[in-house]
Amino acid sequence: MARPLIGRTIRRLRMERGLTQQALAARLGISASYLNLIEHDQRSVTASLLIKLGEHLSVDLATLSGNRERQAEAGLREVLSDPLLGLEEVPEQEVAVLAASAPNAARAMLALYRAWRVAKEDASGLALPTGRRILLPTEEARDFFHDHANHFPTLEAAAEALGAALRATPAEMNHAIAERLRRTHGVTVAVGRLDGALRRYDPQLRRLDLSESLPRESRGFQMAFQLMLLESREAVEAVVAPAEPTSADAASLIRLGLLNYAAAALLMPYAPFLGAARELRHEVEALAARFGVSFEQAAHRLSTLQRPGEGGAARGVPFFFLRVDPAGNVDKRFSAAGFPFARFGGSCPKWIVHRAFAHPGETQVQVAQLPDGAAFLTFARAIASPTTRWGEPAPMHVVAMGCDIARAGEIAYADGIEIARAAVGIGLSCRLCDRVDCRSRAFPPLEHRLTLDPNEDSAAPFRFETTQPRARPRL
Incomplete structure (x- = not known):
């Protein structure tokens, strides 16, 4: 298994805090030259030094894992392998250096490439039957949640406070939410047939209609969503505003995602859910049964348990x-x-x-x-x-x-x-995989020349050279 390379992460965190190598090395009790070797992944980091790094950089050990840098490297490799860019082969080392030494530039490059892809697709004919062209803001929303590590402390706090109030009375959770909607907000909940919809809220009538086709756990989640929409709107807007979404569509997607997050936090409060996850060894089916939610809801909640500190x-x-x-x-x-x-x-x-x-x-x-x-x-x-x-x-x-x-x-x-x-x-x-003997391959790799031989039929769909990269076409 590949050895984790955390030097680039240490370098990024040091630079973000405005520290020189000399200054951080002095705090750690090591020489600046030794720290330089660590940052270039030429020296390993001991457990005691890891603890010191976490203390002086004010991060937990998970932040030092290098996940952020690996994500950036993977994205850059994908971008730089696009033949339409007309680039020669970019060595792996150059990609790693770019991601490590200029992380902001790397993220900007990924953003520019994504914008170019969207513009290219739009220019090549992505249009509605009316002729109006469309841009999909889903990538912006995905990046927002990724940049926040899919964890939002203010929404967790709001959900915990509301959950404590709901659990103050001995009632099943779905019933408690329905009662809160009725008593606090004058909202009645009805289950019946909804043509073409699963949920519909009428703010004038103060009525929440849920489709009878929804399973019970989904009805509970829809009620939790409605309650958080009514009671946590300010907390959600406080998270959305600093992000400055580039379009109304992106803002709406982010806002809906945060409300879904808050609803999940209400039904599956952080500490009890984390304790149950450890007890049940992260068996999603068992977690879903314990908290009265669906498999997908329990699985998604597991991915949000990234509370820092302690x-x-x-x-x-x-x-x-x-x-x-x-x-x-x-x-x-x-x-x-x-x-x-x-x-x-x-x-x-x-x-x-x-x-x-x-x-x-x-x-x-x-x-x-x-x-x-x-x-x-x-x-x-x-x-x-x-x-x-x-x-x-x-x-x-x-x-x-x-x-x-x-x-x-x-x-x-x-x-x-x-x-x-x-x-x-x-x-x-x-297109980015170099595995030679893969029988499931759909496309040949971009970086290698094909070897076509009419006298031999390989078990793999494509045969290609593994030593000599293929020159990319010029634009």
């Missing part, structure tokens, strides 16, 4: 989370575990996420190993959403999670798996 005792296992449909479209994505999602293309067909569709309702488990040696325990489950009318295909999606293989012992899904032998080699995406 020496890391209040922080849960760093999970990545994503939701994908049968066409491979990802509409939810977050990576606290440092898993390098492909931002601008499809993922590896060998990843368990895609195979889970063949086994709906069953949790599938895989040890996924990336080309750099990093390995993750991943688990995925295909879920069908309710339909609103007869004849409509049930919407299907896969909810997937995972964590660094070093934390596998804390996860129930790892039981019975021989980790060393179970690893399946996957790539970031086919």
